[in-house]
């Protein structure tokens with residue numbers, strides 16, 4: 538194993554003093570199927586610090602989305618527990634905002650109205666002007682400063698996902714959960730949105746967990762890449778700290794002497 542990716546390097550100095558924001562212990566998920574119970578996750582442990590950005594990679598069908606939806610409170614646990622900010626979760630809540638691959642905006646509403654729906658729920662006591670400010674601030678941050686009043690149907694897929702990102706950040710969650718958020722986008726748009734996401738994340742210092750199939754994306758985004766074993770009975774197989782400085786500039790990341798060591802390590806995991 539290359540020294541850069543040895544287990545001794547598994548701590549992240551700037552997060553050392555941060556508390557745990559997300560803790561999953563002995564997680565288990567069983568789906569009943571006509572052929573009997575299918576154990577997707579078993580005895581899965583995961584702990585993520587406040588302000589950390591973690592990517593999760595693993596083979597298709599290993600249970601990544603299952604894990605993410607369990608953390609989101611959208612999928613029941615069959616065993617184990619999940620704590621957010623030291624409290625056990627019970628169902629979904631605005632402390633965990635999710636960005637899915639498809640943003641599923643309400644087509645008859647504008648970009649701003651789509652963001653406003655959640656903001657109204659989470660900040661019911663804020664004035665109308667304050668709520669508008671929150672929506673506009675995040676839409677502006679994702680590059681839609683001139684598109685507040687465009688109907689969702691008139692937005693490109695990339696623009697719709699920008700709204701999805703603004704909508705999630707506008708809830709001011711403790712944890713941002715991203716399930717293949719850029720999976721449906723062309724590579725140029727994908728790169729642009731990775732930059733947008735990191736820029737806002739850097740500013741908000743929020744804890745983030747992103748599932749991705751793209752090894753390069755997992756490295757570019759994360760402080761730590763979690764590798765899941767293939768199912769059934771999937772768990773965390775390995776992890777890799779990505780110590781590149783932030784804010785990250787794509788060209789510098791790609792030219793970093795350690796980049797291909799990290800990439801090779803992750804590819805090796807996926808290929809075995």
Ligand SMILES: Nc1ncnc2c1ncn2[C@@H]1O[C@H](COP(=O)(O)OP(=O)(O)OP(=O)(O)O)[C@@H](O)[C@H]1O
Nearest residue numbers: 568569570575577596597598599600601602603604
């Ligand atoms: N509701 C369900 N009932 C039965 N089996 C399910 C259900 N949801 C998911 N599965 C199965 O559980 C396994 C894990 O699915 P999941 O979507 O979590 O994997 P994934 O790693 O996110 O896959 P992908 O990378 O392809 O999105 C798969 O074999 C899937 O077919």
